Amino acid sequence: MKTIYLDNGATTKICPAAEAAIKEANEKFFANPASIHHAGIEASKRLERARKTIANTLGASPEEIIFTSGGTESNNLAIKGLSFQNPSKKHIIASKIEHDCVLNSCKWLEERGYEITFLDVDKEGFVNLQQLQNAIRPDTLLVSIIHGNNEIGTLQNLQKIYEICKKKKAIFHTDACQSFTKAPLSAKMADMITINAHKMHGPKGIGALYIRKGIQLTPLAHGGGHQQGIRSGTQNVAAAAGFEAAIKEAQKQKKQIKNMQNLRDYFIKSALKIPNSTLNGAEGNSRLANNINISFAGVEGESVAALLDMEGICCSTGSACASKSLDPSHVIMAISNNSHERAHGSIRFTLSASNTKKEIDFTLRALAQAVKKLRKISPLKR
Numbered sequence: 171m172k173t174i175y176l177d178n179g180a181t182t183k184i185c186p187a188a189e190a191a192i193k194e195a196n197e198k199f200f201a202n203p204a205s206i207h208h209a210g211i212e213a214s215k216r217l218e219r220a221r222k223t224i225a226n227t228l229g230a231s232p233e234e235i236i237f238t239s240g241g242t243e244s245n246n247l248a249i250k251g252l253s254f255q256n257p258s259k260k261h262i263i264a265s266k267i268e269h270d271c272v273l274n275s276c277k278w279l280e281e282r283g284y285e286i287t288f289l290d291v292d293k294e295g296f297v298n299l300q301q302l303q304n305a306i307r308p309d310t311l312l313v314s315i316i317h318g319n320n321e322i323g324t325l326q327n328l329q330k331i332y333e334i335c336k337k338k339k340a341i342f343h344t345d346a347c348q349s350f351t352k353a354p355l356s357a358k359m360a361d362m363i364t365i366n367a368h369k370m371h372g373p374k375g376i377g378a379l380y381i382r383k384g385i386q387l388t389p390l391a392h393g394g395g396h397q398q399g400i401r402s403g404t405q406n407v408a409a410a411a412g413f414e415a416a417i418k419e420a421q422k423q424k425k426q427i428k429n430m431q432n433l434r435d436y437f438i439k440s441a442l443k444i445p446n447s448t449l450n451g452a453e454g455n456s457r458l459a460n461n462i463n464i465s466f467a468g469v470e471g472e473s474v475a476a477l478l479d480m481e482g483i484c485c486s487t488g489s490a491c492a493s494k495s496l497d498p499s500h501v502i503m504a505i506s507n508n509s510h511e512r513a514h515g516s517i518r519f520t521l522s523a524s525n526t527k528k529e530i531d532f533t534l535r536a537l538a539q540a541v542k543k544l545r546k547i548s549p550l551k552r
């Protein structure tokens with residue numbers, strides 16, 4: 171059975187350029203980049219080249235880029251590191267549709283005396299800018315709002331959010347794991363930006379946090395003082411080289427974003443022909459180029475995904491990290507006025523540039539059949 175992989179929001183296949191860069195770095199630059207001998211210096215140069223590419227991509231300077239193990243660590247470092255550094259300000263704002271690693275970092279701080287405001291979103295998943303402005307107080311330290319939502323694909327207007335935060339003197343962090351290289355993103359849009367490699371055909375286990383010069387974070391891991399003391403631990407030169415190669419590859423293939431958008435819109439238009447189906451999230455340029463999320467009334471998303479899997483199609487319900495949980499998606503609940511039916515009936519397909527129209531047509535047929543079959547036996551039948 172041929173696999174049709176439509177779960178690129180969970181992770182992507184590493185691209186050949188990233189694989190080659192990792193192999194080369196493992197062979198030529200295996201030394202510890204903190205070592206002072208010539209091999210260490212060469213490894214350090216290779217690492218710094220990767221850091222510079224990431225910095226240039228965001229319009230930042232290399233000293234503002236800290237490598238981490240991925241999106242989860244970058245988000246934890248931004249939120250907890252900033253909070254520990256500024257104990258006099260104990261109010262944080264996040265949206266209700268953040269990734270679990272932001273939500274749970276905030277909730278962890280809440281249990282330790284912080285006050286967290288979780289902002290509502292509208293039916294497409296947008297934060298209300300007026301509500302944000304009203305929520306920022308003199309003791310607000312941080313606003314953390316996801317750029318491209320991992321479940322429903324809605325892209326927030328970072329410029330407008332950042333303007334409000336600057337005016338009201340709150341630091342603004344955004345989790346851009348899903349949008350990095352798929353939507354315009356730069357250091358002009360936030361004070362701190364989380365990115366990772368495995369959502370854009372780079373290796374797993376590496377990410378970065380952009381931290382605007384002047385912002386101090388308390389480290390979460392203490393050790394040898396690597397990376398300006400913000401993130402100790404021997405740096406992974408090969409993973410950084412793979413991350414860099416994946417970015418360069420993505421930059422070469424900008425027109426593929428347009429193709430993905432077209433395939434996405436074709437998928438959405440065709441899938442919405444299935445009766446009683448609802449698109450979750452925004453449309454057009456306000457949606458991640460590769461994200462499709464639809465709820466089918468009267469069926470469980472998990473059951474649809476299981477039937478599709480039997481046809482070789484990989485897709486998901488909720489986010490990859492929470493998809494083993496039977497709790498309804500907090501994101502769909504937030505956009506649907508807490509509709510359990512809509513949350514349980516949702517299913518997400520996330521494309522990569524290598525998906526074809528033939529694969530999508532096959533998936534659409536299998537999807538229509540799966541929904542029809544499940545509705546016939548559904549106790550929720552209308």
Ligand SMILES: Cc1ncc(COP(=O)(O)O)c(C=O)c1O
Nearest residue numbers: 240241242269320345347348366
């Ligand atoms: C929006 C978002 N933030 C953070 C993460 C976590 O990233 P990582 O898997 O690199 O820790 C993910 C991945 O699931 C994500 O989609």
